[in-house]
Amino acid sequence: MDITPISNPFVSDAPLATCNLCHRSPVTSRGYSSCQNCRDKRNASKRRATARKREQKMRVFQLATRVNVPPSHSVEPTKPLKRKTPDGENEGDALERIRKRFKKMEPFKKHESIFQIPSAIPTTESQYQKFISASDLHKAIKQSYPDNANPLRFHGTYAIITELDPDHKLKAREVARNLRHNTSLQFNLDDREAYRSDDGAYTIHYKCTCHQSVKRTSSDLTSYFMSKNKAALATPKTECLGRIEVRAEKDMSHRLGWPGQRIKVTITHPKKL
Known part of the structure; x- marks a missing residue:
């Protein structure tokens, strides 16, 4: 087949x-x-x-x-080695050994990485307008605040002669009280955020309490006049974004070398409605 x-x-x-x-x-x-x-x-x-x-x-x-x-091809993976504690080492010797180890690492900490994220740029000395006394600074603030048409960015500073070791905290609070009483700035002296810098300077932040008003509409006005309880229908208030900063720091700019204090006042306020 x-x-x-x-x-x-x-x-x-x-x-x-x-x-x-x-x-x-x-x-x-x-x-x-x-x-x-x-x-x-x-x-x-x-x-x-x-x-x-x-x-x-x-x-x-x-x-x-x-x-x-x-x-990468020449690097061989190795297992992490564990540091063993020497036999017979007491607590004092261990602390001394750790201190020496961190002391050797200090030179490496001084060199910052080039990939470090840049921090916020502080206000330079050239941006501050210099005044002779606190009264001159108060007059300048009265002339520039309030400005209903433009936002306000004020940087003012003046210096005074003090003792060798002045109290920056007390001086910053005193300057804030004078600003509150001698200018038209509105802020609560008790509502503050304060911190002390590494150089000993003392800075206080205050929030503006002028409370910008919201514009009324025709419906709001009708409800306001027709209602018996006008207090309940009052125009709501919004929180102001203005900020006042007072800083007291050491100053040695006197031509005769006398010790002093440098007072810096920064005011940022948005345009009013």
Whole structure:
């Protein structure tokens, strides 16, 4: 009995196509468009290009950080080593050993990283308008506040002669009381945020309590005059965003070298409605 072989319709007997790159050798199989030799050359070229890009990134990183970082392939992973406590060490010796270790780390703490996020820029000395006395500063504040058309940004300072070790906290509170009584600024003396700087200066922040009024509408006016309880329908108040800052610090700018105090007053107030 003769068996006739059945041909596979999915397998073609046609010869393989030539390589699209070299146009000489046939392709490896029908699923590829290039020969094995051309594919090996192309893969090797891609690996060299990837290595060059990695090396360029490493050079840029070394120039930015000024640190010679070895290539990643030369670093062998190691297990973290645990520091053992010496035998017979008492608590005093342990504290002395820790103190020496942190003392060696101090030179590294002095160098800040170049990638450190910049902090807020403080107000420079040139931005402060200098006055001879506190009364002159009060007059300038009266002339510039309140300004219903423009926002207010006031920076004023003056200096006084004091003893060698003045109390900046008491002086800052005294200046705040004088501002409250001698100017039209509105703030609560008891509602304050104060802190002392590393150089000994004392700063107090106050919130403006002028309470900007919300504009009335026709419906609000109708409800106001038709209602018997007008106090309940009074115009609501919104919190003012104005801020008053008083700072007292040491000052040695006197030409004869006499000790003094530098008083700085900063006022930021939005435009009134």
